[in-house]
Amino acid sequence: MYVAVKGGERAIANAHAWLAEERRGDTDVADLSVTQIREQLKLAVDRVMAEGSLYDPDLAALAIKQSRGDLIEAIFLIRAYRTTLPRFGASEPVSTGEMACDRRISATFKDLPGGQVLGPTFDYTHRLLDFKLAADGEVPEAPSRDVAPGDVPHVTEFLNREGLIEEAPAEDTTPPDLTREPLEMPASRALRLQALTRADEGFTLGLAYSTQRGYGRNHAFVGELRIGMVPVEMEIPELGFAIEIGEITLTECETVNQFKGSKTEPPQFTRGYGLVFGQSERKSISMALVDRALRWEELGEDNVGAPAQDAEFVLYHADNIxxxxxxxxxxxxHYVDFQSELELVRKLRREAGADQVPEAAE
Incomplete structure (x- = not known):
């Protein structure tokens, strides 16, 4: 704390009061409610939930308001609050094949069972400022579409029927909980995916972009990108079976990547995978690309020295908090540290004679 600042605790209290005043802004303007943030800044809320590892839209919206829109600060608030919550148990693995999809697209197959669902997306907008939004006009109602959960097969299953894509790698052991245990290397793929889910979106995006530009030789197709609600189930010991305790929105991305094969494996496609809370398309695609780049050793590929292939570099620098x-x-x-450095530099200058003032030029 800045206890050395003139005024000490009083100065800090005044700084907090000033922060609250700046957060409120012009009092002639209506106060922004948590409900408004939750409903109208949904993508920001989803990012805070994803990187904060806590699925609660109301708390995420409150954190965004408290942080004045600084999403990393909001994520920090959510993670800090998360540490105070009791752990009652663990849910069953969710089945994304039963997702009620609001959006489902594939860059590899045009005709999908159930069709391609564009959903709410910026992909086809013109990126022009819409000044109608500044006029607070009524939003036209979108065409209704019933979204019912059911068996929605993944696109990669089509390739799997012919053996053209690797079987989804599975791990028998339960991965450690990264929210409770520090990251240790070497990290299993399950642990890497856990870290990438919580990773900073911008950092993950930069790494993914680097693989597309050649730093990792990672040419990928989006096999499928899907967004929607999935049920969450938890086994109740007293009942002896699992019951549904709620629903969450997830974004899932599976990439299809080239693989030339090896002495023991025929040529086939490989997978990259991303799964994120909320609607987080950019993050989930980035996560899938980085996941695939980190699998170079498992797949017997060459390490070309790309940043996205270095697990230690990626995982130890991806967490924005x-x-x-x-x-x-x-x-x-850092007054004491700086004073010691300052004295050292002065001593070195004296020894080198650099402290002598040069004579003024005539």
Missing amino acids: QATGFLEHIKLP
Whole structure:
């Protein structure tokens, strides 16, 4: 804390009051409610939930309001709150094949059972400012579409029928909980995926982009991108079976990647995978590309020295809360450290004679 700042605790209290005043803004403008943020800034809410590892739209919206729209600060607030919550148990693995899809597209197959569902997306907009939004006009009602959960097969199953794509790699052991145990290397794929789900979207996007530009030789197709609600079930010991306790929105991406084969494996496609809370298309696709790049050793490929292939580099730098904490701590007082550095530089300059003032030019 800035206890050395003139005024001490009083100065800090005043800084908090000033922050609250800036957060509120012009009092002649209506206060922004948590409900408005939850309903109208949904993509921001979804990102905070995903990287904060807590699925609660109301709390995520509150964190965005409290942080004045700073999403990393909001994620920090959510993670801090998460540590205070009791753990009652673990849910059963969700079945994304039963997803009630609001959006489902494939870049590999045009005709899908159930059809391609464009859903709410910016993909086909013109990226022009819509000044009608500034006029607070009524939004026209979208055509209704009934979305019912059911068996929605994944696109990769079509390739799997012919053996053209690897079987989904499975791990028998339960991965450690990254929210409770520190990350250790080497990390299993399940642990890497867990870390990538919580990773900063911008960092993951940059790594994914690098693989597309050649830093990792990772040419991929989006086999399928789907967004929708899935039921969450939890086994109740007293009942002896699992019951549905709620629903959550997920974004899932499976990429289809080239693979030349090996001495023991025929040429076939391989997979990259991304699964994120809420509607987080950019993040889920990025996650799938980075996941595939990190599998180079498992698949017997060459390591070309690309950043996205270095598990330690990726996983130890992907968490925006850790990065923010380490970066922003340099704002705090380092008077003693700096004074020792200052004395060292002065000593070196004296020994080198650099402390002599040059004579003025005539």
